[in-house]
Amino acid sequence: MRFQILGPVRVWQGTTDVKLGPPKQRALLALLLAHAGQPVPLHGVVDALWQEDPPATAVNVIHRHVAALRRLLEPGLLSGTASRRLVRDSGGYRIDVAPHELDLLRFRALRQDARRSARQGDRAKAVELLVEALDLWRGPAGSGIPPEVRALPVFTAVDDEHVAAVKEAAGYVPTAGAVLTEHVLVTLRQAAAHHPLDEGLQARLIEVLAAAGRQGEALETYRVVRARLADELGLDPGPELREAQLTALNQPRQPPAQVPAAPAAAPAPASGAPSPTQLPRDLGAFTGRSSELGLLDALVPEPGDPAQAVVISGMAGVGKTTLAVHWANRLADRFPDGQLYVDLRGFHLTGPAMSGPEAMRALLDAFGTAVSRIPAELRAQTALYRSLLAGRRVLVVLDNARDSEQVRPLLPAPPGCLAIVTSRHQLQGLMAVEGAHSVTLSPLDEDEALALLTRRLGSARVTREAAAAAEIVALCGRLPLALAIVSARAALNPGCPLAAIADELRTSHGSLDAFAGEPPLADARCVFSWSYQALTPQAAELFRLLALHPGPHCSVAAAASLTATSTREVRSRLAELVRAHLLFENEPGRFTSHSLLRAYAAELAVETETAHDVAAATTRVLDHYLHSAHTAEAVLAPHRERITLRRPAAHTLPERFSDQRTAADWFERERPVLLAAAAQHSRHGHDAFTWQLASVLEMYLDRNGRWQQQRTVQSTAITAAQREGDLRGQAHAHRALGFALSRLGQWEGADEHLERALRLFRELGDMPGQARVHRYRAFIANQHGRHAEALEHYRLAADLYRAAGHLNGEASVHNEVGWTYLLLGEYAKAVEECGRSLAIHRETGDHNGEAAAWDSLGVAHRHLGHHDHALASLRRALGMYRRLRDSYLAADTLVHIADTHLAADHADSAAATLRQALDILEDIGHPDAEGVRARLLGTG
Incomplete structure (x- = not known):
């Protein structure tokens, strides 16, 4: 297992990226990793996660997060067995990791080794070790956790270690070779950009530039820093900066350090060739996505690195294009030879997706290619495109892609280039064949969604009606598209109380009526329909019928029962819905959907399905859960008296259990669905199902100490x-x-x-x-x-x-x-x-x-x-x-x-x-x- 805290907080089990759960849970893990091997007192955790205003349930929330992290970090841990990874210690918690498992510990060990080499007189070895240590960094420590937690001294102190290591490496540069000098210079530039007022860091940058033969750039850097200090702090440069300036002035002129050429024989771009700048304007009020941006920043290739492709996927309206455009604008200066943008219209409402030749033509036109030079066949066009890119470092944004085949010819190949692709599909072909990286967007977290609303409506209005604002966020499902629609309407009616808007949303919750907007692209129903209308009839039927599922997660067998098909057939339908981002496979064999998509599916079911078909599908899925639970109870307690059920409806597929462990696991996995089914269907006339399911659940809920849930479900059953x-x-x-x-x-x-x-x-x-x-x-x-x-x-x-x-x-x-x-x-x-x-x-x-x-x-x-x-x-x-x-x-x-x-x-x-x-x-x-x-x- 590998842990990362020097940048976005991440964990890998082998090659699998472990999903770490909600923001506070990620923050707790980051806090423990920052103190790796040392206990963090429980009160310290509370203070870190909530600062001055912890809720009354703070300790219980921490215990739940600890339990969830234990399950993630030790998936085979048996109930009742002590955790060896995340342990109780001195009234708090401690995470135990080996030095090779955590990047922070590896970084510190390498830095210590570098100091030892320097003391022994081997400064070149010291630089080599520090370069290896600095290569571990992927951004500020703990990126992606809530900003108030990231601002704690424990994380800023780790950032300070990074800056100190950069300065140390810069100090050893005069004895380093050309390659190591360039490595240090890249890291030094990045650190100096993040800390523009750190005079020591800026001085080291000036000195390394001068040592690398870049005297002019060194003196320009001094001029910029001096002006910044005067403008922002009203100060003159201190002794370190002045000494660095003198070093640059007195540095003997020499040619820049030579770095081995990248393995490419491509010609340099022609003099005067255009450097297109086609990126759409960045959203001025961009909010949130700090975790995703941290992950994306770690994927940007450096000059000379192999070209990279990143697929940003997610459901309609989740903000893929907004994030891609924002990120691309942030990176634009790092791609001086061009930034290109093409809307591939993969899910256009009224027209077909952009064809390969049409997309390639748009890219070739961006470079001013004469029409007479553009071949007719896509393969020849692709060859011309790649020859034009040779020797260039460009950024290409391919927005709204339909599939991998549409994208593949458009990917830039030269070293240092980056392609950003957005799609409602995961484009697994690009990952498998082209080695593309994937970042899947979910709805915003609660804090980010509220910040988006605040940006659009103003803090005074949101603060004044905080409860209503929070309800609007919840009713919009934290989906950026829905929040944008609602906030746009609210902004046009500044005198309308947010409570009234929340009332409207609440009244229509479960449908999409409140999200009607102009133009059609701003209508959630319209946007979702793009994906739905592209489905096969079988997958479309499953999408509609899933609205009848009690949720929150649907298994393969439950989906098969719902649609009266085999598990083999329904798997292909589920896969199609996942590819279209109308469904999410949050763990193997278990599927969930966003609340707005469920509302849309419910509308379609009412419009499309007959009352008989709805009743039959509902009976099948309820029978699936009731009879599965009855069987699991019999396996767990074969000698316990049980109620007698009628036979399940035709085409229902109840689960079967080989032993008590699988039965117990099924109960625990399906508990949220079973409780939701009992609660929902007591309100919809399925009274026999409700009390029978409650009776079957009695033994499991009692054995596991879930008596509050028992109280609720049995009251409903009565x-x-x-x-x-x-x-x-x-x-x-x-x-x-x-x-x-x-x-x-x-x-x-x-x-x-x-x-x-x-x-x-x-x-x-x-x-x-x-x-x-x-x-x-x-x-x-x-x-x-x-x-x-x-x-x-x-x-x-x-x-x-x-x-x-x-x-x-x-x-x-x-x-x-x-x-x-x-x-x-x-x-x-x-x-x-x-x-x-x-x-x-x-x-x-x-x-x-x-x-x-x-x-x-x-x-x-x-x-x-x-x-x-x-x-x-x-x-x-x-x-x-x-x-x-x-x-x-x-x-x-x-x-x-x-x-x-x-x-x-x-x-x-x-x-x-x-x-x-x-x-x-x-x-x-x-x-x-x-x-x-x-x-x-x-x-x-």
């Missing part, structure tokens, strides 16, 4: 089952909601819902259903110290299970009775009851019950002083919970292991184990994390 008049659905939902409320400490509400559930299960004659309610009520009684009451509920539950012939239910009661004896201090009885439970669960193959029994046995043995027996039992439980992917109970067992270590006077082992438990609890956002954190302070 309403749906009542509308449906389904007593069984009401009973299941009341029982699940009651237990969730007890887990959240809302005892009164818990008791009320459990009482309703018990009455309904009695009315239905469902004995296992009644038994589980008694077990839940026993849990609550134990929580309040009413252990005799708990034992009575367990007796009733055992009788009901026995009468129903439910052996595993009876075994679970034995374990819970054993735990109650633990609470009573009757440890021998606890061992006896838990042993009975373990024997039955092992006989029936109930791994969940077996893990619970091992855990209880371990705790009982600890109380009896049998520490070795206790640890053996608890480790058996932990291993099983990890295999079952039961995060909360794995953490709970780790706490029991830590208790056993403490009882055996092994404080260090206890602290290490508690840290593992804390990592898990923070990962799932569980309230028990605070208690474990407090215990850690006591043990450490």
Whole structure:
């Protein structure tokens, strides 16, 4: 794994560029990397990310970002296993990286080696090492993170190290060869441009220019710096600059240092040949995209480097052309032989895409090529184009490209040239064959989107109605095109409150009516239609039907169910939508879409699909998720009583699971979709689906400690089952909601819902259903110290299970009775009851019950002083919970292991184990994390 902080913050796993998530998460990683190997206190992280105004949830947000980074940096890390990369340390966090993995550490090591070589008298070697160190830099340290974080001393100090290294290299130049001198000079120029008032840096530049035989340029540089100091600071040059001027004046005249020629035999451009400057005007109010600009800046070739091509891709309206033109204007001075621009009309509304010969003709015309010299065939035109470019350093912007074939002949080949290509497609052919780099644009982040609105409407207006401005940003989906349309309308009506505009957007949210604009190019519906109308009929159908998907992510199997096709067929349709940027594959096999594109797709579905087709597709996709979840529940808890479902609709493709791990992974991956489906379709008349899905989700949500989500989904299920008049659905939902409320400490509400559930299960004659309610009520009684009451509920539950012939239910009661004896201090009885439970669960193959029994046995043995027996039992439980992917109970067992270590006077082992438990609890956002954190302070 490789980490980059000297420039944009990036991480590579092998050759794969790891996506680092939202800005604050990237900033947290940058902060830790800047302190690599050293802990950053939690309060220090809060101060860095929020400065003077942290939210009340700041610590929880940090824990979530840490958990997400751990998953990104250690994708194979098992739940409950301590991270070796991003670890808890001294009340904060520390990232551990090897010197060769992080560019900052490599830079410092090379600089140290250079100083050692200089002390030993080998100044040429010192320059070589410093050049290697400086080549690691790709821009200011931490580029792309929020500017207020980038401005912290920890990052500016790293930038200062860069400047110091540049000065050191410049100081050793007189003993360096021509090639190294040129390397130093390139870096020195860049640093001097970034720090125009640093007199020491400007002095070094003047001295190196003079040493390289460029006396005139050195003296001109002095003149410019002197004028800048006078104009901006009212100062005269200091001693360093004056001494550098004298050095330049007294430097013996000599020819410039000779650098080996680039491997090209092309003739120099003809004298008087035009240097076209065709770039469109830069947007004066360009806002945001600092991260992308950092990535792009790192791709600019230096003179003599191989030509580069960069593809900026993204959905319609995301700002590809704006970014390309802005970046090209920033670079224009570095391409003195010409800056060309061609709109290839790849997705033009009324006309065809620009043909190859037409595009080539535009480029040849830019160089003043006589018509008589232009061949008829594209291949011959391409040869002429390349001969005209020979010996030139040009920048070519190819905007709105349709495909790779349209672009390929237009790419400049000479060293040092750059092509910037924009397209709604990813142009994978250019990457594969031409080695092009890809930068894919997403919608702006929240801060950038708000800044765009502020630029267009003025800070006073936005500040005055900050809440409305934030809502407008959200309702526009942070899409530059939509924000531009809305802000243009708002600017034309300065007296109109932003709240009124937000109301209009909110009223039409889910459609695109609020984004109608003039001319048609400024209409989001019109812009999106360009891509849609170019789709095959099959892909167009999928695009429309995806509006029916509950979101936020759609799997291949779900898309196949939605369209009543095979997974093989739907993959090709999904790929077509991804290429058109109407869909994004944010991870392999999982697809998402922008909210405005979903709104557009919904409009198309209403216009195109019949009510019957919409209803059939909706039923298929809901059945896909319901039956997949039902199967996953059966794999995870084969001995648990479950509801019975009707057969899925024809052409539905539910998922299949080979083992418990794949089932647990599926639940975790699809959880946002399942919860969204339950919430959305309770409002659209799918009441049976809503309560059935809630029932199937109960076990998974409880096991993973997601009780707030359980409360929400089961409350929705109760309403749906009542509308449906389904007593069984009401009973299941009341029982699940009651237990969730007890887990959240809302005892009164818990008791009320459990009482309703018990009455309904009695009315239905469902004995296992009644038994589980008694077990839940026993849990609550134990929580309040009413252990005799708990034992009575367990007796009733055992009788009901026995009468129903439910052996595993009876075994679970034995374990819970054993735990109650633990609470009573009757440890021998606890061992006896838990042993009975373990024997039955092992006989029936109930791994969940077996893990619970091992855990209880371990705790009982600890109380009896049998520490070795206790640890053996608890480790058996932990291993099983990890295999079952039961995060909360794995953490709970780790706490029991830590208790056993403490009882055996092994404080260090206890602290290490508690840290593992804390990592898990923070990962799932569980309230028990605070208690474990407090215990850690006591043990450490």
